[in-house]
Amino acid sequence: MMKAAFSLLLLLLPLSTALGKYIPKTGKRIPQTLSRGWGDQLIWGQTYEEALYWARSRNKPLMVIFHLEDCPHSKALKKVFADNSEIQKSLDEDFVVLNLVYETTDKHLSPDGQYVPRVIFVDPSMTVRADIIGRYSNRMYAYEPSDIDILLENMTKAKKLLKSEL
């Protein structure tokens, strides 16, 4: 029986290849995720427009993370961020989340420049919360891995909506 099943497998293998799932010359790739490692269990927006719409319609604050895949500061923050279940739980239940490796055309999302990593909160009233800052005066929206508790506090601030009557 095992042998028969194995033979069947051998028969099916070239067939499925012929049916034509494309595989790049350089070998099979791991599909890209929208989370990019910032929390695989969260439901991420793809674009700023989409995330804004969700924030507004669900009346939840939006967290936008600007980062780069090959930036060591981004990577260090990402690790602590993804492993912190308190942050992940709060984001999942009370926030809309978006991570971007590309700047948008909206200048409000870069109040003091376009550096990474940078975490910006947006109120569901569509107001960028430029008042919610980290501890670096030259890069007000930057966080180091050791600043994760400040980020958590700032999430609590962001949850106090500007216009809760919406």
Place this chain on the structure above:
Amino acid sequence: MMKAAFSLLLLLLPLSTALGKYIPKTGKRIPQTLSRGWGDQLIWGQTYEEALYWARSRNKPLMVIFHLEDCPHSKALKKVFADNSEIQKSLDEDFVVLNLVYETTDKHLSPDGQYVPRVIFVDPSMTVRADIIGRYSNRMYAYEPSDIDILLENMTKAKKLLKSEL
């Protein structure tokens, strides 16, 4: 030895939970992919800005697919599209690809309305190729699963760049 390894596993299991990978109350989710099922082996842009930049810098045409996850027409086209290795190969080698479940603010991407599914080509010179159309006069950028060969022809058209001196 096997038993010892198993006991070790049992010991590690609650520890790794305590270390805190977050799992939603509703159960573990499958991470969202950027491909959304349109071709897991392709390298997808996340935003229109990013995809435009890639198109320009690599001098490759951009294909933008507008679709919705719960639209039966989108789903039917997606299946044929993802299973067609000729399309997938050509896209991987000669195109920049972006699929969006949300409209952008750029009106050029909706020459005759914001329906789905809709496939728009953009030249690396940043010109939307409104001239590359399917076979429906009322929805010029729509394709049915049976139109997959027309889509392939249109990809060939898109590969003839408007300004190849760039």
